[in-house]
Amino acid sequence: MNEIEKMRSELERLQQRIDDRQATGISENDPVLARMIGRKVELERAMSMIERLREGMQRDGEIMNNMIAANQAAWIQWQRGQGAEAAMVWVHNGLDGLGLIPDESEAWSDDPQAYYDANKAAPFPVCHCGRPSNQLWMGHGACCHEHMKEIQQKEQANEA
Structure with missing residues (x-):
């Protein structure tokens, strides 16, 4: 039962x-x-x-x-x-x-990757540059490999 x-x-x-x-x-x-x-x-x-x-x-x-x-x-x-x-x-x-076509005035509607990153069910923290993130490392979000490297280098410098 x-x-x-x-x-x-x-x-x-x-x-x-x-x-x-x-x-x-x-x-x-x-x-x-x-x-x-x-x-x-x-x-x-x-x-x-x-x-x-x-x-x-x-x-x-x-x-x-x-x-x-x-x-x-x-x-x-x-x-x-x-x-x-x-x-x-x-x-x-x-x-x-379903009425789900994105409006052109929505944030990131001109950038498919950023739009997805900002609107997925559980978005990562926003990158330090302000763009939505598609990478996550140790709780930090990054929108590209270059910004991820910056975050990792900064974190490693803080550990030293």
């Missing part, structure tokens, strides 16, 4: 106990009945929140699956010799359908 089933079972038992107490004429002013009703409300709220989270995870999983399938279809189209332009239609439609 999973946790949701346990909660449903507890909720059913609690409701039965509440019904039994009320059937015997015990009022809601009874402290035991009041606690049982309070617990029932807590369980109902928790189950409602869990259901909303489950629905969100389902929706997110479907979006992720569809985006991956569209990228795979684009790759197949490109591999079949139909060209990158034809393949990009899959990518464009997937982004446009």
